[in-house]
Amino acid sequence: MAPTAIRRPLAVVTWLVVSVVGLLVSPLLLAVAAVAAALTGRPQPLLATKLVIAYLARELLVLLACGGLWLVTGFGARIASRRSQRLHLRLLRWFVHGLAQRVLTLLDIEIVADPSPEAERALTDEKPLLFFSRHAGPGDTVLLVDQLLTRYDRAPSVVFKETLTIDPCVDLIGHRMPHAVLDTSAAADCEAQIKLVTGELGPRGVLVLFPEGGNFTAERRRRALQHLRRNGQRRQAAAAEQMTHMLPPHPAGALAALQAKPDADVIFAAHTGLGLAAFPRELWRETPIGRTLKTRMWLVPAADRPRGEQAQTDWLNEWWKRLDDWVDDQGEEAPIKQGPS
Template sequence: MPPRILRRLILAPLVIVLTVVVVVTLPFWLLVVAVASLRLPPPQRRGVRLIWFAAAWLVLECGALLACFALWVAAGFGGRLRRDEFQTRHYSLIKWFLARVYGTAERVFRLSVTIAEPPMTEQEQAARLTRPVIVLSRHAGPGDSFLLVYHLLALYRRKPRIVMKAALQYDPSLDVLVNRLPNAFVPRRVTESGILDEITRLSSTMEDHDALVIFPEGGNFTPRRRRLAIRRLEEKGLAAEAERARGLDHLLPPRPGGAIAAIEACPSADVIFVAHTGLDDLVTVGDIWRRLPLEAKITAQWWRVPAAEIPREREDRIRWLYDQWETIDDWIAAQKVAG
């Protein structure tokens, strides 16, 4: 990755210039894509929608960058950015940005998200924000982490923390916003212990309204990745885990290290499991171009495991994590049959 100062001086201005060019020439590109799509059947004429969404994203990127600059000036040219008041303002800015991205996706892609929540008593509702949570979610489809973070902020009033790939810092607004908050970017070739250290750091300092987001699979599901993951388990002599991984049809086997590190660093935290499906087959840009549906529908379900019910021993926790992953896999299979 280029040094932070170069990313600030080059990538951020470049995005602003690109946005101006795209907005000025947008009618031309919409016309070109519309004409090029005439030879395709109607369900495949998605080029106009993708161009429109890309332009809206760039405009929002510029808005977020300008707001970040204003906050930097207001914080004494960066001197007070770590204070609670400015941390709260940055979370509000992320919420604003994701809300408008979500609204644009609703209009352009007819996106709908249905979330099934577990039934809770009034007492449970009131106690929901009295302790931190560790969110363990499947990893599938484009933008799942964005949607998850948005709902944590907007619906559940949580302050999410997340460990992300360092390459995401090529996105200027993401680079600035995320680096000003308690999150972590990990380089591509970082060791597993380095990742666990970052998870431990983020988890150990959580307060009542915080939520640490982890994707135990480590990446999107593909049949090839599934085979490689099972082979790795076999090579490590983990025959029981490899056998259970073969029973997962829609998920990669979970990597328990990160989840266990987070639980050990914050033993008072409840654990929330998130299952979702709907855009599982849209992994690459090519997939989106070829198979983006006219209506993007995502169905999600989550459930909470109180801290007192989490197993205490490491081996028991690994089996418990696989149990939860099998539950998610069965839920996805049922949703596909229903769909």
Template structure:
């Protein structure tokens, strides 16, 4: 490597550190300012809603939403404090520092997500039913798996990560949108575990970043990817179908039109993942119950949740995955059709996907 390339690489690394410090300082300051603000809003919501909600036995929606927002902020703040404490405690220990830091981050992330799930259960009536039951318990060390999950509804990605960490005993290596770095605790903790933010850093294609993450999987690891590329909404479904027709893909558009509850999977990231981890089993996850929460209006009208969140998963052994990209593309679309059929059968009454 030339001297110029070395200097350029150091400059890029230094600029990345500066940007990270500035971002985390800003988001932490905003978090500290939001905690008392939301606490005051909670008190005001309680005072204003009490007469109407007590008289009509209403759902106390403003109180529930602001209460959960306050819990989220406090959990985020406690996560930052705990992460700082772990960093200080590990400073003198130079042996296996990276492995210990990763293990600490996964353990702390599991505790924080478990707290948020319990808050969701108490505040919003969240109930989750998973079929078939998960095969592992905490500490279970399965071989590496690729998890391709439906993406629909508020908080479904966090709920999936919590389930993998707490119930399946798997360490999720996650592909996330870069906007989630605005959450200060998530920014710190995800930065300490294998991850991939999209769009990736300059000079790297998305599929390269995802493939690099998948190639590093080991026993007990699970790569989590959402092949739809975004949260399902009826409007986004219509836009994606129209885009497929504009791009000259009428057959794929027609098949997408027959799927009413999911977006057609995008091949780029999924195929890169399958190619980079050819020995990993593939798990598909379908769920329904959170998909009714796809806009501000539906969040307001559907909370607290009246029905359980239902999830169904199935595993395809690595040797049954098609060997080439063309066959894998068709196979992935067929699996996603199965996801759509399952949702059509198990969707909660009153859910709309038109």
């Protein structure tokens, strides 16, 4: 990616212009989308247009708010102060919750959360947590983070790839708050960044990590199995072959988080119900209208966490198989056939 000093101003200006122009012509866009929906007999054109307009409106307001916060913190000199962090957390909550609610309303999606009693108590407590989640289907990150922000009043520190910072709102909030923004071409730096963010978790903090590294697809599963076999990781490959709904977890990030916070409880999270569309074309064909997002969370107390990298890697794989079994039990997704890939 281009240097931050060049990329960030260009991205902010571009998105400001796009947002303003998009909102100004939104009545025309909605009219065209309504005609397209009527001609095709499908709701996707109108739904997609409404979602884009809602996103542009939130994007514009967040960018303006970030500019204001930069000014009132002395041109960024006090951006890391407690007051500034509280204000940025409120801004993040407003941004994510607004988007999540718009998606749920327009697509008529219901969320059915079923955390274990132990996980529910831990989430409502003050103690920092590690949150390891499945990554599959459209919008799962936004909906899960919204649950942590609004239902549990948590302060999430999300681990995500640097490529997502093409959106200046993600870029600004991701770097001003304690999130782990990863350049995945430098593995050691990624682990160091995860350790740093995890080690600094305060009360009500929660590290959100998706160990699979990307949304589940059959092709990604096939490539992941091939990679494990080529690298002689037979034990992990054998464990991954038994999972028909999940990608094999990358242990490095989870191990880094576990090492940085040895006294933290761990929550494992699974979800299903919105399909597996991972790309725009698939999402257009398989828009999850009128669906139910089912979520399940389990708690592992810090005292029950294994010690040692190999034991923790096996433990992570065992939990991933448990999550895979839960997804299979829900009957929402067709399993990928087992066997050689």
